[in-house]
Amino acid sequence: MKIKHHMSDELLMAYAAAELPEAFNLVIAAHLSMCDECRARSMAFDALGGAVIEDSTCDMSAGSLETCLARIGAMSQTDAPLARRQDSVLPAPLMDYVGGGVDSVKWRPLGMGVRQAILRTGDKGASARLLYIPAGASMPDHGHNGLELTLVLQGAFRDEADRFARGDVEIADASVEHTPVAEAGEACICLVATQGSLKFTALLPRLAQPFFRI
Structure with a gap:
């Protein structure tokens, strides 16, 4: 598997610093389980953060140790370096959210053969979902109110930017408007994290938007 589109340094640093919503952490963790290059960069940022903390001369606030240990205890085993448990489609970090492999996904139809499964995260203002797009089908043209x-x-x-295959990640923000189209031959399954709602250009998707929570 040759991955062409990677996570940015800014996102990997925010991930290492635990500054991102759970929905975005899930996408990054899934990508890291598939991408040796980004995983190495992420580990470097983790090491850099540890060195900064070690060299810091400031005093820790009361309860800092207990808070840190609680966070470590709350981490899933898939956060450990290179947990490789996965099925043919879903990487290990996703399997805990789905409750198994891709056959366990509880899809809901969106129309035209497109399906989604909203994943439960503790975020407000950010969401994570699996999307199933039939081969040759397209998502409605849309923009973004935040990061996607x-x-x-x-x-x-494919969209106006490039082609994205297994392991690739597309980073879109409020400046991006696109129409993703699944390639012929095989259905496209994606994990998507979105900040805020999408901005659809056509009337019908806008009317359906509140029901589909996108």
Whole structure:
């Protein structure tokens, strides 16, 4: 698997510093389980953060140790370096959210063969979902009210920016408007984390938006 589109340094540093919503952490963790290059960069940022803390001369506030230990205890085993448990589509970090492999996903139809499964996260203002786009089908043209990360798990799609295949991640923000189209031959399955709601250009998707929570 040759990955062409990677996580940015800014996102990996924010991930290492635990500054991102859970939805975005999930996409990054899934990508890291698939991408040796980004995983190495992420580990470097982790090491850098540890060195900064070690060299710091400031006093820790009361309860800092207990808070740190609680966070470590809350981490899933998939956060450990290179936990490789996965099925043919879903990487290990996703399997705990789904409750198994891709056959365990509880899809809900969006129309035109497109399906989604909203994943439960503790975020407000950010959401994570799996999208199933039939081969050759397209998502409605849309923009964004915030950051959107799209990780391809199966198949591939194209939009105005480039082609994205398994392991690739597309980073879109409020400046991006696009129409993703799944390539012919195989359905495209993606993990998507979105900050805020999408901005659809067509009337019908806008009317359906509150029901589909996108």
